[in-house]
Amino acid sequence: MALSTHRTTTALLRHLTPAISYLRHISTDSTSTITVETSVPFTGHKIDPPSRSVDTTAQELMSFFRDMALMRRMEIAADSLYKAKLIRGFCHLYDGQEAVAVGMEAAITRKDCIITAYRDHCIFLGRGGTLLESFSELMGRKDGCSKGKGGSMHFYKKEGGFYGGHGIVGAQIPLGCGLAFAQKYKNDENVTFTLYGDGAANQGQLFEALNMAALWDLPAILVCENNHYGMGTAEWRAAKSPAYYKRGDYVPGLKVDGMDALAVKQACRFAKEHALKNGPIILEMDTYRYHGHSMSDPGSTYRTRDEISGVRQERDPIERVRKLLLAYDIANEKELKDIEKEARKQVDEAIAKAKESPLPEPSELFTNVYVKGYGVESFGADRKEIRAALP
Amino acid sequence: MAAIVQGIGATAAPSASSNKFLLSSLGSSLLEKKRNFFVVRSDGKCYTGLNQQQRRAQNVVTNAVATKEEKASAAVGSKPGHELLLFEALREGLEEEMDRDPCVCVMGEDVGHYGGSYKVTKGLAEKYGDLRVLDTPIAENSFTGMGIGAAMTGLRPIVEGMNMGFLLLAFNQISNNCGMLHYTSGGQFKIPIVIRGPGGVGRQLGAEHSQRLESYFQSIPGIQMVACSTAYNAKGLMKAAIRSDNPVILFEHVLLYNLKERIPDEEYVLNLEEAEMVRPGEHVTILTYSRMRYHVMQAAKTLVNKGYDPEVIDIRSLKPFDLYTIGNSVKKTHRVLIVEECMRTGGIGASLTAAINENFHDHLDAPIVCLSSQDVPTPYAGTLEEWTLVQPAQIVAAVEQLCL
Numbered sequence: 001m002a003l004s005t006h007r008t009t010t011a012l013l014r015h016l017t018p019a020i021s022y023l024r025h026i027s028t029d030s031t032s033t034i035t036v037e038t039s040v041p042f043t044g045h046k047i048d049p050p051s052r053s054v055d056t057t058a059q060e061l062m063s064f065f066r067d068m069a070l071m072r073r074m075e076i077a078a079d080s081l082y083k084a085k086l087i088r089g090f091c092h093l094y095d096g097q098e099a100v101a102v103g104m105e106a107a108i109t110r111k112d113c114i115i116t117a118y119r120d121h122c123i124f125l126g127r128g129g130t131l132l133e134s135f136s137e138l139m140g141r142k143d144g145c146s147k148g149k150g151g152s153m154h155f156y157k158k159e160g161g162f163y164g165g166h167g168i169v170g171a172q173i174p175l176g177c178g179l180a181f182a183q184k185y186k187n188d189e190n191v192t193f194t195l196y197g198d199g200a201a202n203q204g205q206l207f208e209a210l211n212m213a214a215l216w217d218l219p220a221i222l223v224c225e226n227n228h229y230g231m232g233t234a235e236w237r238a239a240k241s242p243a244y245y246k247r248g249d250y251v252p253g254l255k256v257d258g259m260d261a262l263a264v265k266q267a268c269r270f271a272k273e274h275a276l277k278n279g280p281i282i283l284e285m286d287t288y289r290y291h292g293h294s295m296s297d298p299g300s301t302y303r304t305r306d307e308i309s310g311v312r313q314e315r316d317p318i319e320r321v322r323k324l325l326l327a328y329d330i331a332n333e334k335e336l337k338d339i340e341k342e343a344r345k346q347v348d349e350a351i352a353k354a355k356e357s358p359l360p361e362p363s364e365l366f367t368n369v370y371v372k373g374y375g376v377e378s379f380g381a382d383r384k385e386i387r388a389a390l391p
Numbered sequence: 392m393a394a395i396v397q398g399i400g401a402t403a404a405p406s407a408s409s410n411k412f413l414l415s416s417l418g419s420s421l422l423e424k425k426r427n428f429f430v431v432r433s434d435g436k437c438y439t440g441l442n443q444q445q446r447r448a449q450n451v452v453t454n455a456v457a458t459k460e461e462k463a464s465a466a467v468g469s470k471p472g473h474e475l476l477l478f479e480a481l482r483e484g485l486e487e488e489m490d491r492d493p494c495v496c497v498m499g500e501d502v503g504h505y506g507g508s509y510k511v512t513k514g515l516a517e518k519y520g521d522l523r524v525l526d527t528p529i530a531e532n533s534f535t536g537m538g539i540g541a542a543m544t545g546l547r548p549i550v551e552g553m554n555m556g557f558l559l560l561a562f563n564q565i566s567n568n569c570g571m572l573h574y575t576s577g578g579q580f581k582i583p584i585v586i587r588g589p590g591g592v593g594r595q596l597g598a599e600h601s602q603r604l605e606s607y608f609q610s611i612p613g614i615q616m617v618a619c620s621t622a623y624n625a626k627g628l629m630k631a632a633i634r635s636d637n638p639v640i641l642f643e644h645v646l647l648y649n650l651k652e653r654i655p656d657e658e659y660v661l662n663l664e665e666a667e668m669v670r671p672g673e674h675v676t677i678l679t680y681s682r683m684r685y686h687v688m689q690a691a692k693t694l695v696n697k698g699y700d701p702e703v704i705d706i707r708s709l710k711p712f713d714l715y716t717i718g719n720s721v722k723k724t725h726r727v728l729i730v731e732e733c734m735r736t737g738g739i740g741a742s743l744t745a746a747i748n749e750n751f752h753d754h755l756d757a758p759i760v761c762l763s764s765q766d767v768p769t770p771y772a773g774t775l776e777e778w779t780l781v782q783p784a785q786i787v788a789a790v791e792q793l794c795l
Binding site for chain 2: 090153170238362
């Protein structure tokens with residue numbers, strides 16, 4: 001394939017490395033277009049799929065790599081923190097699925113809305129969330145994005161257009177269509193990406209929301225992150241028709257390789273154009289999660305370790321971008337390793353800072369229940385202490 | 392009377408086959424007890440309930456009273472029993488009922504091949520097949536409805552909500568179909584369904600996964616609600632719920648699944664409408680259920696050291712309330728403290744307070760105190776989460792104040 005010839009050219013150029021380093025810096029920062037073919041073509045349902053050739057730049061590819069490396073590192077760090085009992089409760093990790101988050105961000109603006117389910121740490125990061133907010137929230141500290149009161153499944157960022165972070169499977173889909181409704185109402189040329197999983201694809205509320213979105217031409221893009229397992233149940237055991245992009249019936253759909261960030265970017269751009277003109281569209285991202293459903297699920301009782309390592313070797317999103325960067329000679333191995341080390345350093349620093357952040361004050365228990373004071377008073381359990389007026 | 396019942400039980404049960412012997416000797420005294428039940432409860436429903444109880448009296452062993460001496464005598468008289476965890480007790484009850492009646496089936500998310508997210512149905516799919524232990528897609532509203540429909544034709548499904556909070560999606564099915572079909576069809580259809588799942592506040596699970604739905608479901612007419620708290624009553628209530636012809640919602644608690652206890656080897660079924668006397672006492676009646684029972688018992692240790700003698704009752708039956716046991720206790724102690732995990736507003740405690748005030752007002756020396764969770768969504772941060780729940784120190788303070 002084309003890749004092998006690129007590798008030999010890289011090998012040839014290696015001894016010229018110091019000489020062309022000056023040139024390479026220019027090419028790294030350049031915004032000249034590179035056209036890459038996606039790994040697999042798109043499959044359309046009631047729509048003509050977009051072209052397989054994606055335009056990108058060296059800068060964009062580097063940012064993909066940087067962001068995905070950071071996300072991967074964050075999730076692995078969250079894994080260790082959970083095992084160290086600093087993160088409690090439920091923790092659903094996104095590693096393996098990073099391409100969906102970065103590809104989507106590359107195609108849209110911060111004015112477009114994204115809403116997702118509980119596997120939300122990386123999407124939060126993509127929407128402008130900081131590592132400190134993320135880790136503080138995971139550890140239940142005051143500096144968290146939800147002031148420590150939400151937890152892993154309830155990350156939100158209003159300024160970044162990130163609407164959460166929802167624990168109940170499928171409940172975010174009608175919410176997403178509501179966001180799209182408001183966008184249509186205000187006529188502001190923005191779209192909403194509503195993410196859900198293959199498990200949630202069997203929820204009735206999806207079809208109810210889809211019907212309404214199609215009826216009123218809402219700019220809603222429903223993205224099914226199909227990682228092939230709904231907690232412990234494989235998709236073929238839960239769905240009669242695992243072709244989730246076709247499930248919309250009268251709503252057009254597109255099947256995308258969710259491990260290829262460029263394919264995701266192309267699909268999201270295409271979907272945004274479509275949604276603003278013609279109403280809802282379904283995108284099915286064929287992706288995979290390396291961890292189990294959550295930290296309390298080993299992830300190996302319903303799938304083989306060979307399958308997991310197979311996907312990691314062949315389809316890992318970060319590896320794919322790394323190969324592209326090396327092939328197009330945008331960066332060399334050492335620089336990429338440095339970027340990963342930098343990511344690790346950033347994550348470690350954020351964790352250290354988050355650990356110093358204090359736990360919320362006891363009075364925080366009663367804040368933000370209502371918006372304005374209704375004069376409702378709350379008593380402590382023995383009716384003598386903590387007369388708190390809900391602010 | 393309970394002591395006499397236990398005495399017969401203790402001497403008459405040396406082997407497993409003595410089950411029938413034990414039950415028939417208890418038969419007459421049981422019926423007598425039920426008659427008292429009948430008198431105290433004034434709601435019309437107890438007529439039908441009573442008929443079922445009389446019919447079931449042959450199968451029911453009311454081992455509800457579990458004080459230290461009686462446990463010891465039961466242990467001496469009967470087999471030593473076996474030790475297991477609460478979720479294993481639930482599984483045992485489930486398995487025994489599935490063996491006994493081929494109409495019993497289970498449906499829920501990840502109950503089959505995965506074995507259940509809390510391992511309650513582990514191994515059952517291999518034994519009974521994929522249709523009897525059905526792995527459903529994530530569609531709570533629909534599969535609960537499906538279970539109710541199957542129950543209308545005579546099957547006895549057990550619907551598992553992976554977390555009670557998810558059953559909010561099925562609220563319409565539970566309220567309108569499950570609860571009302573027996574009534575609106577003039578008695579033609581019965582819905583012998585069991586809806587069960589873990590609820591309650593766990594270890595920092597977040598707001599949406601720490602729901603206590605007993606307060607939401609309690610005003611649905613036509614359903615029964617029970618809450619288990621020990622391995623012993625978990626198995627007994629599970630079996631009773633399955634055998635009951637009424638729809639029963641069995642509330643388990645996420646943090647109680649790993650409680651270890653020794654339960655009897657012989658088959659036993661508990662009474663769905665009966666409360667459990669955990670610790671008899673003289674000074675104050677503490678009514679509680681599910682996980683708060685353990686907070687109360689912890690507080691009871693401190694209280695005993697301080698010289699108080701609390702009577703602790705695990706009400707178990709959340710709908711209908713066992714006003715007979717509760718009433719007897721109120722008449723003895725004249726003071727009531729309710730400790731619950733529900734929210735303060737509209738919780739089980741609120742209904743219980745109203746019921747006790749209505750029925751036993753003359754016997755109360757002090758207003759009923761109800762300790763419940765704060766009316767806030769459960770926060771994720773550990774310290775805040777602790778503050779939403781009733782802690783043993785608060786129970787001690789409340790008793791001290793009540794018994795002034």
